[in-house]
Amino acid sequence: MDPATAGQTERAVVRDYMTPQPETLEATQSLLEAVLLLRRTGFRHIPILEQGRLAGVLTDRDISRFSPSMLLPLSQQDYNRVFEETPIGKVMTRNPLSIAPDMPLTKAVHLLKENGLGCLLVVESDQLLGIITVRDMLRVLYDLLAPLP
Numbered sequence: 001m002d003p004a005t006a007g008q009t010e011r012a013v014v015r016d017y018m019t020p021q022p023e024t025l026e027a028t029q030s031l032l033e034a035v036l037l038l039r040r041t042g043f044r045h046i047p048i049l050e051q052g053r054l055a056g057v058l059t060d061r062d063i064s065r066f067s068p069s070m071l072l073p074l075s076q077q078d079y080n081r082v083f084e085e086t087p088i089g090k091v092m093t094r095n096p097l098s099i100a101p102d103m104p105l106t107k108a109v110h111l112l113k114e115n116g117l118g119c120l121l122v123v124e125s126d127q128l129l130g131i132i133t134v135r136d137m138l139r140v141l142y143d144l145l146a147p148l149p
Contacts, residue, residue, distance in 0.1 A: 014108050015101040017140055018122045018130035024049050027056070027089030031066070032080075034058050034088050045119040047128055048092045054128045056092035057121060066091045098123040101130065105140060108132055 023041060025034055027050045034046055038060055048056040068074055068082055098121040099108055108120055112134060122130040 012105040012140065013101065014099055014103050014105060014120075014122055014132055015130075017105060017136045018101065018132040019136065020130040022047055022128075022131045024128065025058070025088055026050065027092065028087050030084055031063065031086040031088055031091060032083040035063060035083060038063070045131060045133060047121055047131060048088055049128075050089070053126065054098075054121060054123060055089070056094045057096040057119065058088055058092040059118060061118075062091050062093060096121055099132070100124055109137060112137070 023037060023043075024047045025037065027048050037046060038044065044060045046058045047054060048058050066086070068079055097111055097115060097117065099111060101122050101124055111117065111120055119131050119133040121128060122132055
């Protein structure tokens with residue numbers, strides 16, 4: 001590993017690797033809208049707002065846990081109705097862990113690992129600035145391990 005790259009990564013902060021201005025949804029929107037956003041973007045986490053303020057996060061795992069089993073005797077219409085009529089606020093994880101954008105990247109790694117999380121919301125002065133995920137951490141790992149041209 002190139003010492004210069006190692007030094008840059010060691011000094012990296014959350015802002016350097018976060019996804020800025022992530023797409024969000026309101027807690028009153030339907031679970032169907034969340035499912036469609038996840039499918040459209042390929043993301044696995046959506047920050048959720050209530051009246052414009054960060055209230056939670058919805059993950060693909062939250063949706064899976066809430067979804068009715070296809071083994072239940074539900075009609076397709078009833079199955080779809082669950083997604084259409086359930087507000088995100090009922091399913092989301094409230095008060096998720098967050099991190100400041102200028103925190104060392106090592107702090108983010110520690111929080112993700114110790115808490116078994118897939119993401120941290122990046123917040124400053126009660127404002128959502130971004131999201132940092134395990135996928136973003138793979139970019140960090142790549143930067144550490146990839147040979148320089």
